[in-house]
Amino acid sequence: MLLALPFQNCSDKSFSTSAVPSSQNNGNGGNNNGNGGDDAHGNIPQNCQDQLQQITVPVKMLFVVDVSGSNASNPGTDPNKVVRGGSIQEFFNLYGTKPNFWWGFTYFAGTTSSALIGYNNDASQPAFTNNPTDMLMAIQVFLNQIGDSGNTPYVAALDLAIKAIQNDTVYTPDTSWVVVWLSDGMPVPDVNNAILTSKVQTLIGLRPGKVTFNAVYYGPLNPTASGRLQMMTMVGGGKFLDTNANPNGKSFQIVDVINVPGTICK
Numbered sequence: 001m002l003l004a005l006p007f008q009n010c011s012d013k014s015f016s017t018s019a020v021p022s023s024q025n026n027g028n029g030g031n032n033n034g035n036g037g038d039d040a041h042g043n044i045p046q047n048c049q050d051q052l053q054q055i056t057v058p059v060k061m062l063f064v065v066d067v068s069g070s071n072a073s074n075p076g077t078d079p080n081k082v083v084r085g086g087s088i089q090e091f092f093n094l095y096g097t098k099p100n101f102w103w104g105f106t107y108f109a110g111t112t113s114s115a116l117i118g119y120n121n122d123a124s125q126p127a128f129t130n131n132p133t134d135m136l137m138a139i140q141v142f143l144n145q146i147g148d149s150g151n152t153p154y155v156a157a158l159d160l161a162i163k164a165i166q167n168d169t170v171y172t173p174d175t176s177w178v179v180v181w182l183s184d185g186m187p188v189p190d191v192n193n194a195i196l197t198s199k200v201q202t203l204i205g206l207r208p209g210k211v212t213f214n215a216v217y218y219g220p221l222n223p224t225a226s227g228r229l230q231m232m233t234m235v236g237g238g239k240f241l242d243t244n245a246n247p248n249g250k251s252f253q254i255v256d257v258i259n260v261p262g263t264i265c266k
Contacts, residue, residue, distance in 0.1 A: 049094060049255055055263055058175040060128050062104035062164055063088055064157050065142070066183035069109070070219070072148035077184040083218045083243075083250045084182050085143045091254040092135055102128040103135035104164055107142065108157035110150035115160065116141055127164035154187035158199040165206045176261040177211040179203065179236070180254055184219035186228060193231065200235045212259040214238035218250055237261075 213236025
């Protein structure tokens, strides 16, 4: 069973963390506690944050983040990394001290995808860590050292995500993997839908019933670009958010836009 989270209902915070000042928030509003939120099960308020705080089974979060040039170009979709870094930092603030949470962080641009935690080309180094300091350092490197430039290589990013889970040998039968993809546009170079579908199927098939692929689209209104990511989440059993359809714009919480295998949000 999957955790189904309507993106408006479960949080009341905008991005305001020690790493990303709230004054930089370019969202359309300061909280996410909308009056209900229709999902596949109807308009049902759910206490998602508390539910995730209570679970004790291992949860492995893998953030896959777009750092292509459109993020920083004039005017840029996320020039100060408030959307990407802010949402990841806020999620980490909520769950970073939970010993059952593990962390992975990759980014993609140009023609490649790289890891801020783990191995990259060294398979002896795990792609996930349960050391909060490692994830905090990864967030800081992302915010302060990783520039936005180049194309948007979806295939390279998916291949590295597949490798991260494929090479993960530290898990129990009840471990879940939650992939969170954040992007502002179409794959460049363009990729056939069948290829993307196949890659996502490979990803979730590595641990059947234990992996979900979730995505946030934060670029300009573009049904083709957002539809591509929505398609990928449907294949991956995850949730999808187009911030253009979010009542609070680019202000959202990742906890509200993910499915965690084996968990019910009450």
